[in-house]
Amino acid sequence: MKFGPGMGGNMSKMLKEAKKVQEQIVKMQAELEQREIEASAGGGAVTVVVNGKQELISVKISPEAVDPDDVEMLEDLVVAAVNEGIRKSQEMVSAEMARITGGLNIPGL
Numbered sequence: 001m002k003f004g005p006g007m008g009g010n011m012s013k014m015l016k017e018a019k020k021v022q023e024q025i026v027k028m029q030a031e032l033e034q035r036e037i038e039a040s041a042g043g044g045a046v047t048v049v050v051n052g053k054q055e056l057i058s059v060k061i062s063p064e065a066v067d068p069d070d071v072e073m074l075e076d077l078v079v080a081a082v083n084e085g086i087r088k089s090q091e092m093v094s095a096e097m098a099r100i101t102g103g104l105n106i107p108g109l
Contacts, residue, residue, distance in 0.1 A: 024100045029053075032093060039085035046077040050085035052093055 032052025040047040045065035049057040059081075065074055 021101060025097070028096050028100060032096065035092065037085055037088045037092060039081055039088055041080035041084065042077040046074070046081040048078075048081045048085045050082070050089045052089055054086050054089050056082060056085070 029052075035052045036049050036057060037051075038047060038049050042065060045062050047060045051057055059078065061074070061078070065077060067073065
């Protein structure tokens with residue numbers, strides 16, 4: 001493979017752009033840690049808050065959802081709400097990543 005005389009300048013430019021994108025990603029990750037997404041299940045019977053790192057921040061369960069004779073339903077509602085919160089958080093991260101990278105397909109991101 002032969003490299004032309006202008007190849008060094010293009011490589012330098014690419015490296016500068018990659019460094020800029022990397023810095024933006026680091027900044028975005030810090031900002032996303034502070035963002036919170038709310039999701040619920042069972043018509044609001046269970047509500048969760050998840051941050052941009054897909055960490056569960058809080059769980060709220062309405063008293064009406066607590067039925068000692070049907071604990072399985074409450075467990076299912078908690079799982080559904082948490083999964084929805086994580087899904088929404090992942091969508092938020094993907095949207096922010098696409099904004100920074102311009103939709104480029106960068107492996108590992």
